Amino acid sequence: MKKLILSSSLLFFVLFTQAQKIIPCVTDELYLESVAQHPELKLEEERVNAIARLPIMQKAVTVRYIPVVFHVIHKYGVENISQTQINDAIRILNEDYRRLAGTNGASSTDPLATDMQIEFRLAQFDPNGLPTNGVNRIYNINTDNARDQQKALSYWDAKKYFNVWVVNSIQNTTGGGGTILGYAQFPFQLNSQPSTDGVMALFSQIGIIETAEIAQAGRTLTHEAGHWVGLYHPFQNACSGATSSNCASQGDQVCDTPPVLDANYGCVNSRNSCTNDVPDLPDLVKDYMDYADGNCMNLFTAGQKARIDPIMTSTRATIFSTANLSAAGLNADGTYKTLTPSTTKAPYQYNFDAGTLAGSGWTLENYTSPGDSGWHIINTLGANGTGCMNAMNLKNNRTNVRNAFCSPSIDITTLNNPTLTFSIAYAKRTNASADKLKVYISDNYGRSEILAKTFSASNMQTGAVSTSSFIPSSSEWQTLTLDLSPYKTYTNCKIRFELQSLLGNNIYFDAFSISNPVGIDEALKQALNFNVYPNPSKDFTTFSFENTKASTIEFSLIDLQGKIVEAVAAQNFESGKHEVKMDLKGLATGVYMLEVKTENGVFAHKIMVE
Numbered sequence: 182m183k184k185l186i187l188s189s190s191l192l193f194f195v196l197f198t199q200a201q202k203i204i205p206c207v208t209d210e211l212y213l214e215s216v217a218q219h220p221e222l223k224l225e226e227e228r229v230n231a232i233a234r235l236p237i238m239q240k241a242v243t244v245r246y247i248p249v250v251f252h253v254i255h256k257y258g259v260e261n262i263s264q265t266q267i268n269d270a271i272r273i274l275n276e277d278y279r280r281l282a283g284t285n286g287a288s289s290t291d292p293l294a295t296d297m298q299i300e301f302r303l304a305q306f307d308p309n310g311l312p313t314n315g316v317n318r319i320y321n322i323n324t325d326n327a328r329d330q331q332k333a334l335s336y337w338d339a340k341k342y343f344n345v346w347v348v349n350s351i352q353n354t355t356g357g358g359g360t361i362l363g364y365a366q367f368p369f370q371l372n373s374q375p376s377t378d379g380v381m382a383l384f385s386q387i388g389i390i391e392t393a394e395i396a397q398a399g400r401t402l403t404h405e406a407g408h409w410v411g412l413y414h415p416f417q418n419a420c421s422g423a424t425s426s427n428c429a430s431q432g433d434q435v436c437d438t439p440p441v442l443d444a445n446y447g448c449v450n451s452r453n454s455c456t457n458d459v460p461d462l463p464d465l466v467k468d469y470m471d472y473a474d475g476n477c478m479n480l481f482t483a484g485q486k487a488r489i490d491p492i493m494t495s496t497r498a499t500i501f502s503t504a505n506l507s508a509a510g511l512n513a514d515g516t517y518k519t520l521t522p523s524t525t526k527a528p529y530q531y532n533f534d535a536g537t538l539a540g541s542g543w544t545l546e547n548y549t550s551p552g553d554s555g556w557h558i559i560n561t562l563g564a565n566g567t568g569c570m571n572a573m574n575l576k577n578n579r580t581n582v583r584n585a586f587c588s589p590s591i592d593i594t595t596l597n598n599p600t601l602t603f604s605i606a607y608a609k610r611t612n613a614s615a616d617k618l619k620v621y622i623s624d625n626y627g628r629s630e631i632l633a634k635t636f637s638a639s640n641m642q643t644g645a646v647s648t649s650s651f652i653p654s655s656s657e658w659q660t661l662t663l664d665l666s667p668y669k670t671y672t673n674c675k676i677r678f679e680l681q682s683l684l685g686n687n688i689y690f691d692a693f694s695i696s697n698p699v700g701i702d703e704a705l706k707q708a709l710n711f712n713v714y715p716n717p718s719k720d721f722t723t724f725s726f727e728n729t730k731a732s733t734i735e736f737s738l739i740d741l742q743g744k745i746v747e748a749v750a751a752q753n754f755e756s757g758k759h760e761v762k763m764d765l766k767g768l769a770t771g772v773y774m775l776e777v778k779t780e781n782g783v784f785a786h787k788i789m790v791e
């Protein structure tokens with residue numbers, strides 16, 4: 182009996198330690214598998230390594246900017262990381278690769294520590310030239326035990342973008358247990374294996390915030406990108422390449438990194454695993470290309486940079502070419518190109534009455550809740566019209582539930598005092614319900630966002646506290662308002678509503694509108710003595726107004742999707758009374774907004790077309 186207890190606790194110990202074991206990188210193992218399938222890889226590796234040794238190539242370059250795309254393969258779990266977490270990962274990459282002053286990337290005082298002159302940028306345009314936030318989210322249960330096969334779920338041309346796949350777990354075929362953090366393909370694999378080129382990493386290795394693991398400091402990506410630009414591990418071929426005559430052609434083929442017998446794990450302060458080097462130097466344990474914990478690594482060396490400069494120029498030149506950067510939405514200096522203003526103009530309103538979001542420019546971003554417990558459109562009720570957005574939030578009986586939906590990009594520079602209004606119906610499940618509706622605003626398709634406002638459960642509440650499914654009556658709606666004037670220069674204003682569920686009841690959203698506040702429109706109209714007749718109109722409508730002094734006025738007729746359907750170009754009107762006729766022939770019956778742009782401000786006037 183005693184023996185049995187001992188063996189079962191031993192078994193538990195073994196299982197426990199296996200579950201905790203970390204395998205920082207399987208790039209070498211998978212490269213060997215690739216060589217078995219593509220024997221020509223060895224020749225290509227030799228060819229590229231020979232280029233890296235050419236003295237003429239060993240010269241400084243200007244900073245290389247790399248467009249990046251993240252493919253988040255998820256099953257609505259913690260692996261479906263936020264844009265903010267991805268942006269955090271890009272920040273860390275750039276701090277480490279540029280050795281940016283004042284950041285952890287510049288923490289090494291070792292004289293070898295070097296600026297790699299590489300910077301990463303989330304792509305602004307996708308391969309079709311369409312605007313993007315640089316992130317693709319793909320639902321697939323094979324985010325567990327992922328490998329190269331999963332890369333086909335989402336991939337952009339590796340000659341134009343650095344592909345990073347984010348997954349829940351990576352298949353372990355090393356024979357032992359352990360959690361694999363990531364792996365990369367080398368530049369000399371690009372020609373044979375273009376469709377798997379890039380890096381695959383665990384969600385917990387992306388950035389250091391939210392669902393990221395702090396111990397690795399986000400540097401799994403720094404390490405894997407190191408392979409992607411052409412670096413080996415310092416323990417490549419153990420203690421070989423130990424003298425000045427062979428350090429450039431053996432081991433990691435970098436002369437200022439001392440040879441290392443095998444990987445340094447955890448947080449080693451000092452070790453001298455190879456004593457055959459001349460002079461005999463200790464391991465460079467803080468090299469990003471070794472296996473130390475992220476918090477305990479902090480440098481690339483001048484020799485590593487000298488190796489990758491010619492490799493990048495010879496194998497990855499297309500990705501940082503001016504033409505390619507431009508296609509990805511970047512200028513040659515790494516800044517983002519200015520986006521053309523959206524053709525959807527404010528004033529804009531949307532009532533979710535079409536039964537579908539298709540063609541509306543609105544998108545669902547349900548991160549954790551598929552189906553009706555996340556956001557979806559319904560056609561059974563609304564604050565305005567027959568439909569609205571809804572999340573059957575009563576089913577979200579857990580924490581860390583995040584689901585969002587997103588407006589189209591809207592040019593709000595057309596308004597003097599842009600103001601967002603929308604209708605909400607919501608009930609708490611108990612007094613402790615703490616759901617939040619967060620309103621994020623972006624001017625670049627969501628790549629970077631500002632949290633403009635958080636509405637609490639109490640802010641939103643319109644129905645009585647109830648544990649049964651909340652369905653609002655017509656009186657259980659309220660209008661919420663947000664001043665958008667801090668963002669009035671936004672030509673591509675995209676608004677994302679993220680519900681962070683915490684044990685509340687159902688929520689309904691309708692009557693999204695961006696316009697000037699009614700009072701401002703009325704004051705401007707009165708100052709001009711502005712009138713429209715007939716209204717409702719058919720074929721033609723006439724605007725009458727009176728100028729107290731000569732001034733320029735422009736008229737745009739905008740449909741409910743925010744598209745300009747008719748316009749009278751800006752022109753100067755003398756002081757006195759005027760009439761302007763607008764042709765309405767061919768327009769669909771319905772409600773339109775006439776936007777009148779004057780020197781004193783912009784106002785809107787509703788026009789019915791019959």
Ligand SMILES: [Zn+2]
Nearest residue numbers: 206208404414
């Ligand atoms: Zn590695």
